[in-house]
Amino acid sequence: MVGKQMRNAVISRTPSWLGKNTDGQAYLPRVQDTTDSRYRLSTAVTCDWSQFQKLARAGLTRYDEDADLALRRALALVRGRPFTGIAPQRYAWAEPTIQEMVSAIVDTAHELSERCREAGDISGALWAARRGLLAAEESEVLHRQVFLAHHAAGDIDALREAAARLTRINEELMGGVDMETETAELLRNLLPRPVGRVC
Structure with a gap:
């Protein structure tokens, strides 16, 4: 089980790890920038x-x-x-x-x-x-x-x-x-x- 402190530390670093697209939009937007207050990868992120x-x-x-x-x-x-x-x-x-x-x-x-x-x-x-x-x-x-x-x-x-x-x-x-x-x-x-x- 991952503790809240560890989760928050990883989530706070992830947007900088993933970076931004050419329009400057984060591949992992801040939760306050989403419509439902959930973390979600940009649809531009593929695997x-x-x-x-x-x-x-x-x-x-x-x-x-x-x-x-x-x-x-x-x-x-x-x-x-x-x-x-x-x-x-x-x-x-x-x-x-x-x-x-x-x-x-x-x-x-x-x-x-x-x-x-x-x-x-x-x-x-x-x-x-x-x-x-x-x-x-x-x-x-x-x-x-x-x-x-x-x-x-x-x-x-x-x-x-x-x-x-x-x-x-x-x-x-x-x-x-x-x-x-x-x-x-x-x-x-x-x-x-x-x-x-x-x-």
Whole structure:
């Protein structure tokens, strides 16, 4: 429970944190400047997470060019892992929300990557998977999409490089984790087997 004194201190600082629009109107108007004496953010304040959710919903419920464009526009909003660069102790309350955001980004990236690959758009498939990896570099479901796209393009060198990148990421996670069985199996199927020496 937040005490009244703490609440008032935060509310008094928030307008300066948020600033003003080009007309000089505060993004969080003073309560005495509102019609109902309630704190309310200006309608000009938007959130890229809300935009992402709206675009992803529109794209995931249909299968057409407009739906794919909505998914692409959603993923274009992804710049990295949510809440990166903030003091973790200050935003510990946000951890469940962060996990929800990361899951939604991964699901959206996976869906668009798969759609693109199935349509023969390899560069689109790679772009979608890589946008998702910005938020969850450890997501093997997205790494598998990268592997499949490189294989579909016939770029074995890029496939090997992508597999090595995942290995490095896994080695850095919690002192090292094994590759998922499905990922290892996929790589065994996609990478050419070394040619044995003839005696």
